[in-house]
Amino acid sequence: MRRQAEQGNVDFITGDYLAEVNIAENAEAMTAGKHLGWEQTAWDGIEQTIDLLAQKNIKVILNGGALNPKGLAEKVQQLVNDRGYSLKVAYIEGDNLLPLIKDQIKSGLFDHLDSANKEIMQPRNSQALLDTVSKPVVSANAYLGAREIVKALELGSDIVIAGRVADASPVIGAAWYWWSWKETDYDNLAGALIAGHLIECSGYVTGSNFAGFYEHPLDCLIDIPFGIAEVSSNGDCVITKHENTKGIVTVDTVKTQFLYELQGNVYLNSDVKAYLDDVRIEAVGENRIRLWGIRGAPPPPTTKLAIFYRGGFQSELVINATGYATAEKWELWERMLRYGLRKNGLHDEFDLLEFQIIGTPQENPRTQLASTTYMRIFAEASRPELNLALAKTMSEFAMQHFSGLHSTNNMATAMPRPYLAYYPALFKQDDLNCTVSVLAPDMRVESTPIGHPVEYQDLELRSSYDTASPVDLSNFGATQFARIGDVCLARSGDKGPNLNFGIFVRNSEEWDWLRSFLSLARMKELLGEDWRADYFLERVEFQHIWAVHFVIYGILGRGVSSSSRLDSFGKGFADFFRDKWVDVPVKFLERARFVGGKRKEPL
Template sequence: MGSTQRAVRIANCSGAEPDPGRHMYNQAKYGQVDVITGDYLAGKLKAVRNSDQGVMLMANLEVNLANNAEAYHRGEHTGWIPTCWEGIEMSLDIINVKRIKLVVNGGCLNPKGLAEKTHEMVTSKGLDLTVAYAEGDDLLDRAYDILGTSTEEKLEHLDTVNANVQLVKDTKAFLDDRGGMPIVSTNAYLGIRAIRRGLDEGADIVICGRVADASPVIAAAAWWHGWADDNFDQLAGALIAGHLIECSTYTTGANFAGFHTHDIPELLDLGLPIAEIEANGECIITKHEALNGFVDADTVTCQLLYELQGTIYLNSDVKADITNIRVENESKDRVRVSGVKGAPPPSTTKLAVFYKGGYQCELLVNATGYATAKKFALQEAQLRHKLKEWGVLDKFDVLDFQWVGRPEANPSCQLASTTYLRIFAQAKDKAICGKLLAAWATNVMQHFSGFHSTMDHRTAIPREFLAFYPAVISQNELEESINIISKKGDNVHKTIVGPPKKSEPIGERENYNTTSPADLSTFGETAMAPLGDVALARSGDKGANVNLGVYVHTQEEWDWLRTVMTRKKLQELMGTTWEDWFYIERCEMVEIKAVHFVVYGPLGRGCSSSKILDALGKGFGEFIRDRHLEIPKKFLGKWESQAGSLAKL
């Protein structure tokens, strides 16, 4: 579009596959926007129909690509995301009238198919819209060639660049067992170049597959402002703007550590965010006034700290340095984000490989009241004894016994006295996995006192699971293209965009404790209290790892937080969750008073196959906030005043 003085208004319409199509329509209807973007492939919760178990929710990282891949290749799935198509159906007319551009990754495995279907609707309605699609991310037909045929040639794991990081057992087993653990999807994270080219050449709707989550936003801003490929500061600012709005309602009140300062009605039927990106790359995060929710420096900072790798945020077209990022309230529901610096991107990009990891199942059994620990110890001993007797105990890849919750002392009701044991198992052999339920059944009448559970044990029926291998691949290996469908639909103009013109190595991630610790005695009298009484936080999954950002509001609180929250302190706060093979990286973002950590290892082979209950790492930050440590008394009781100040915005 070329340079313009006005900021481009980019509205997000989805952060996961279940987000309904009405979000796209609402973003178009309830105010003026220039571009609508949607991220459907970060789908964390997915409804999956299983012949044995009916409908269940699968919590997975981007695994909706993999879940649908086999059905798509059998001709039993369209390949695109249904809620994306739902939004397009609802929104085409208003998008046409308001001349709004639409860029979404809901094409999933079949962006061409969704683009053609969209073009058919455009034609049938007589609308003046040009449809295009981006391709080049799906590398399934080349998967084994890319991965290599020998140990030395095997594609590098994303985390192996760090010599301190250990990969969980069996991470690379699929590379040696291609028959038993076949790859089902292999998708590279594409950047902005195809999308930008399409917009430059007049496309109104660009349907993508696996592009990096923020790429549609960066591309839209670059098109609008006419940025050059090497305007890295501006591109980096747009990258962070995209990161801030890509997760649906996460900046308008959802997944927000400070939600307790708001009334419940404020948290219902939340609208989605908008980024107003200026020519210099700075942005305002806001929302439509007519839609529910709220945007303030805290909701934005929490989302900023979500799923980071440190102070350098990577995209296929730019690296964003957020060391000195600033997040400031400007007015009600308007937050300015500035201070982002850019640099050339790496020559590589992420390659998400999903493969059949085997079978898994789980059982939940409840205990009430007295001697719960001994009851669960008995249940575990019974199962292990029987499985060993049958000669299969050592054939499980994972057999984990997890005590969830602790009974209340002198409980007020039976539920307050009840907790459950989650028994989780994985094995490559379905028959081995099936032995868990059989071993439990043989002991069912030898149960501990007061045993009870759900009467439905379908979760104990073995089902296939997908495991995740995050690799890196050279962008030179990709054939990223934009394909513009002619208005008549009689031809498609394809342009291969090529890799970035300039790149540089990623470099080592920062890892340090604070360089100038404060004297803790100067903060006065302390009390044992939850960290959450003074700090907000956000956490999330990064493949096998969990990230955590913790921040405070005042300079004095910051001097205390940066001194106290060391790598050793986080390890201590993790309690028995910590395992000696884990590894921690730590860095600081001074302007937003945040300490950031990455804990390598807790999610195993990624959330789609993780044994832990919090497989997405979302609860980790709240767990750490609930841990008690010595906090200066003058910092406590802040949330009452915080609620009052928020109400005045």
Template sequence: MRYQAELGDIDFITGDYLAEVNIAENAQAHAAGKHPGWEQTAWDGIKQTINLLNEKRIKVVVNGGAHNPRGLAEKVQELVTSKGYNLKVAFILGDNLFDEMKDIREKGLPPHLDSENSAVTLADHGLDLLEKSDKPIVSANAYLGAREIVKGLEQGADIIIAGRVADASPVIGAAWYWHGWRDTDYDELAGALIAGHLIECSGYVTGSNFAGFYEYPLDDLYELTFGIAEVERDGTCVITKHDAKNGFVTEDTVKCQFLYELQGNVYLNSDVKAILDGIQVKAEDGKNRVRIWGIRGAPPPPTTKLAIFYLAGYQSEIVVNATGYGTSEKFDLWERIIRHGLKRQNLLQKFDVLEFQRIGVPEANPKSQLRSTTYCRLFAEASDENVNMALLGLLSEFAMQHYSGFHSQRETYETRDPADLSSLGQTVQTRLGDVVLARSGDKGGNANIGFFIPTSLPSSYPRSSPLYKSSWDWLRTFLTSAKLIEMFGDSWDDRFHVERVEFPGIYAVHFVVYGVLGRGVSGSSRLDAFAKGMGDWLRDVVVEVPEALLEGRVRGAEEGRYGREGGDGWKL
């Protein structure tokens, strides 16, 4: 706010401080006397800017009063009085319909915003407010228009603190008052509505949240000044910004913000409908100036939006990560474990929402562990907090029953009698994990990783198979310290140190990577601070494997037990 007043010539500062999320978050705390009800950032802006407001006679219209516009107005008036300034402060009430809505189950729910659209199906639990008795209302606020703002300005207000007026209403009210429009000047009001829509979201029209950001210098995309709307008498406008600070206004940034939060080709507001089909956007001569015109207006709808918040219950969010080889199966296992535990406690059907969301896909042949790591997000909601708390108990109960990689040797040597790898035949590119298993973990700031030839998987070679011995010869010869460093790819740092040993009795090669976990565990900046997923990340790296070793396992899979025949028999 201070930058807008300080860096150039403006007549009004408008501000939209409210979203559904902060209205809901603060309602309960305000009702309990633990929150002032208004938005702290609105107060911060006015406090920082009050001297300039007085000096330049800039008027302010904001909806930062939220649940308590009177309270913020009184606080601002105290500041004005303490400064000895001649500024008049006003506030707007009327949006708070809590008392009217608190008996909604007896009186009935107002129609849903989309209720007249037969093609729209309400979301699950969308009518819980009516259908369930344990959902008390927290707040109910109507989205007011600009008429009250105009009245306040006409009565000489310099600073107007509103509650829930619609996002663009402060701009509509300022332009309406400035140009002396009538409430039937629909084209002009519609143009002001779109001007307000374009600058309501801080820096969104000056480079923030801009889809084409990557074609601009990244250093131009922060420390932004916000947009300015020059609204003309006919309702057309120019969007611009102060030359100081960063950001830019282009046809594309204007188009991006215009297309945000629209309802289609008709934008509904308490004061006017804006018909958008004919909109035109064109850059003017000079930097950071874009003209918008072609908006037509129509009478406003007979109703306005009403946002009702109620206590839906309790939510839990649990995020676990998995790395590399077998990621999909790991998440299958984890979901099955959790569902099993809830079913055993007769809680599985008591959640309103229980979702296991898989986020991302691990990179094929990953260049680093981070690029091999993805997430499973458990999202749960229930009316009873004890139902949700049961998830915490399950995490504890099954803490050591999970998928691989769930997140100090002194001797070091390479293999002492390396095999001739060419004797194993042609190689193919495949993931290391197609041949070996692995286990990894932490030792302070160091990670240990062991790779071994499996013997008890359905796909394992029988011990008597020549391929079993050949696979060990290949692993101990192929998996050198240098190869491990190569497999680390972008994750390797020359400050790390590797130690390598072998355990021939179990056909395993073991590494310690010193320094890879930084200060270790809680002091590590690595996503996988315990190195639990490091082994599976490396199993997902593509390497050269003798074709014979791989074919043996593939064909065996087709036969169920990889070629076992009555004990020692073997076939390829």
């Protein structure tokens, strides 16, 4: 925050401090008086930056108030008083629905976020939320939009502290207020929504988590700045960064961040629906990338409600195998442990028990490490005794192991640890009761209730299709078996139980190949053993940025902290997929600058 204020001129600093699980992890600690409820780094930023905010007339909007926006606002107001500034501090409440949900859940389950599509199977154990005795709800926060933020700014606030407003809402609120938009200026609001989406994730748009990082000097990607969105009066934006800073803002970094954590071609917010099909991205200067073409529509009548509850206990056992006959070793060890659990009548008592093999031993290995893989035995159970029984079973058979079994000395992960399970629900916007409260220097509060959107548009089924007018792949000439990542960049992430994946190329000829090649059926084929019949796959295209986008529903289990996947947030999927070998047109490979992440030697 301080760097954004001191390294150049900005009008607003916005901050998204909340991943899905932040609030839940602190909820019980706050109830027990062991946590203040707000994000410490939000306070750190304001404390470091307060002088610059006053000197440069910069407004701050952030959701770091988390469970206790009032508490953080009061602390900030005291800081303002101590420094002798006249800055106004406001806080937003109404997202925390825990008391209401605890009562309502006894009457039945809230509709799941993906319930509109009957072809999508609900995640395993999703009904566990109904067991409110052994699996009590610990947090329930609705995702708010920007109207509360706009009202706070209209009331003269300089620092606006919210709880669970959606990630992009601070940027929407800033642009909405700055340009005096009406709440029905949906195209403008939709553009600001995507501007917020582009800069919400710290340095993701300036070089972090970037698939093509190896094409740039590595030193420029260390200690990078965060992105800046210049939002125009019509909602179009230019993404940039402060001058003379590290990092990169290119067409490719903006495309990859645009594709991050989407759920198809419609992006939802409590104030607006953004249609993404016609998005366009172009360079308009060094480290200046323009994005436009977003269309808006009235918001849906519901918003997302993130419910977290005590899921039970998790544990992991990790062991290693080296070299010869590795596959057979893992088969023996899994059979042995399952036998031991069945012998003691415990095998079917686990909520989840998976034997995951990580890695492939190198052929003719140059080192022992290159020959070594490991098995991750992941367990979820309602009682900690079951997790302990798994560790005990492994101990029981410890001297009946395959040849060369070894492990680290740290067995802490084998101990049962409580975990929070996630249920993304739908909640009616008209049932929300939100307020904006402005603090006076003496801590008196003036609160203003905030109404609801003036109109709604029902959620439609998300689009999914193969390409129109596919090109015969033979038209692209001779092919060579090569990594798809040699000609494509990509980004992946999570949306609760679902994984999103966007992949794109850099010119129109390659686009005709990608859209024709990467069909729904081909995607399932390339997923290989990671594809299961109970998953659901969606596919859309963003033709103007040469990108194909997929959502794999259900692959992350219940998602977030209750996912059993090693890559539980789906961030590694894009690089896994780019390492797939397929038939790539030779002419594409000839003009590729990098192969396998390494620059090609000059001819």
